[in-house]
Amino acid sequence: MSSGPVLPGRDDDPDRLYTITRGRSRSPENAFDLVTLIVAEREPAPGMQSEHVRILRMCEAPTAVVEVAAELALPVSVVKILLGDLLETGAITARHPRFAPNKARLPDLDTLKQVLHGLQRL
Amino acid sequence: MASNGSDLAPATGRTPLQATADNALKIVVVGGFGAGKTTLVGSVSEIRPLNTEEVMTKAGEGIDPAGAWGKRSTTVAFDFGRITLSASQVLYLFGAPGQERFWFLWDRLFSGALGAVVLVDTRRLEDSWYAIDRLEHHGTPFIVARNNFGEPGHTLDQVREALDLPAEVPLVDCDARDRESSKRVLIELVRHLAALAEAQAPARAEVERVRVEDDPASAEPEAPVTPEYEESTP
Numbered sequence: 001m002s003s004g005p006v007l008p009g010r011d012d013d014p015d016r017l018y019t020i021t022r023g024r025s026r027s028p029e030n031a032f033d034l035v036t037l038i039v040a041e042r043e044p045a046p047g048m049q050s051e052h053v054r055i056l057r058m059c060e061a062p063t064a065v066v067e068v069a070a071e072l073a074l075p076v077s078v079v080k081i082l083l084g085d086l087l088e089t090g091a092i093t094a095r096h097p098r099f100a101p102n103k104a105r106l107p108d109l110d111t112l113k114q115v116l117h118g119l120q121r122l
Numbered sequence: 123m124a125s126n127g128s129d130l131a132p133a134t135g136r137t138p139l140q141a142t143a144d145n146a147l148k149i150v151v152v153g154g155f156g157a158g159k160t161t162l163v164g165s166v167s168e169i170r171p172l173n174t175e176e177v178m179t180k181a182g183e184g185i186d187p188a189g190a191w192g193k194r195s196t197t198v199a200f201d202f203g204r205i206t207l208s209a210s211q212v213l214y215l216f217g218a219p220g221q222e223r224f225w226f227l228w229d230r231l232f233s234g235a236l237g238a239v240v241l242v243d244t245r246r247l248e249d250s251w252y253a254i255d256r257l258e259h260h261g262t263p264f265i266v267a268r269n270n271f272g273e274p275g276h277t278l279d280q281v282r283e284a285l286d287l288p289a290e291v292p293l294v295d296c297d298a299r300d301r302e303s304s305k306r307v308l309i310e311l312v313r314h315l316a317a318l319a320e321a322q323a324p325a326r327a328e329v330e331r332v333r334v335e336d337d338p339a340s341a342e343p344e345a346p347v348t349p350e351y352e353e354s355t356p
Contacts, residue, residue: 017177033234035146035214037139061138064146064214066202070172071136075197077177095144097234106263107147107236109323112316115147115236118207119309122166122301 020051020074021081031087032080037062037095051082052091059092137169142209149308150231152218152257153241154249158269158298159217160201162241165304167203167215175199176227198227215308220253228256237315238264239307241298244276247284254285265292265314267307 040059069079086092151159164171177195201217242250257264282293292314297303
């Protein structure tokens with residue numbers, strides 16, 4: 001339980017982060033990329049942790065992990081822990097980036113052409 | 123309840139992605155302080171650039187379980203923006219700090235990135251040396267963009283020389299404040315990536331072909347293929 005007033009906006013108070021993650025500090029490292037798109041699969045349930053509720057509302061449309069972190073004003077690692085909880089219970093699904101770089105770290109030509117077309121249309 | 127969340131402002135003015143969005147890509151914009159990373163990201167992004175942070179240990183292996191959220195971890199902040207490319211694809215642009223002490227963040231951000239843009243400010247070229255070195259080491263393909271604030275002091279050739287930039291790495295001028303200009307930088311990067319990928323594809327096809335042919339003499343002589351970038355060995 002955090003004691004005292006909670007500062008508005010982002011703060012890096014370790015106690016606050018500890019509370020939100022209920023003491024966990026290790027995020028499921030490989031479960032989410034920064035740009036994994038999160039989609040809520042159900043409505044928030046009564047009694048849910050407020051951060052979980054906000055994530056579910058926010059992710060009614062696909063939302064990248066990094067956007068969730070920015071909106072919640074929480075470090076990415078903390079958000080990954082929270083997302084891990086929701087994934088475990090099936091409350092969210094994750095759309096992982098399909099691009100896996102090859103040995104030369106190059107994307108395939110089809111992907112690049114799609115990106116190029118997308119940029120040219122801007 | 124773990125926290126009451128009363129300190130959290132409601133999400134306002136968010137532009138949600140299309141429901142069909144299912145594949146996100148990353149491009150990283152790196153540069154020294156004040157080089158214009160955030161400006162460039164902001165000029166092409168469909169959302170107001172957002173800022174977030176990551177808490178990591180120096181070891182770069184996630185959060186230290188012993189140190190938890192305490193003194194041993196470092197917080198690094200970075201900006202990002204977003205471009206919807208198609209019904210399914212979305213591109214995220216990350217503005218990454220170029221300072222040396224953030225190297226452990228870079229490798230994370232870069233993992234899975236299509237490529238990178240190094241944004242240089244000619245008044246502080248030395249800020250870019252480390253970024254370029256790091257990208258080469260990591261094997262992330264990149265281009266360099268000189269953010270030109272109407273300062274005609276140096277030609278691009280001089281910049282290339284000062285950066286000790288290999289001839290095959292594109293170097294372009296840009297105005298990070300200008301949407302069209304920033305867009306051209308990204309297009310330049312993607313074209314560079316396509317050229318690299320194309321240069322590799324025929325080489326692979328050739329190898330396949332040679333392998334299936336019985337008579338090696340009939341195979342065309344092949345130019346040795348040297349990888350553009352070395353795999354990093356952490």
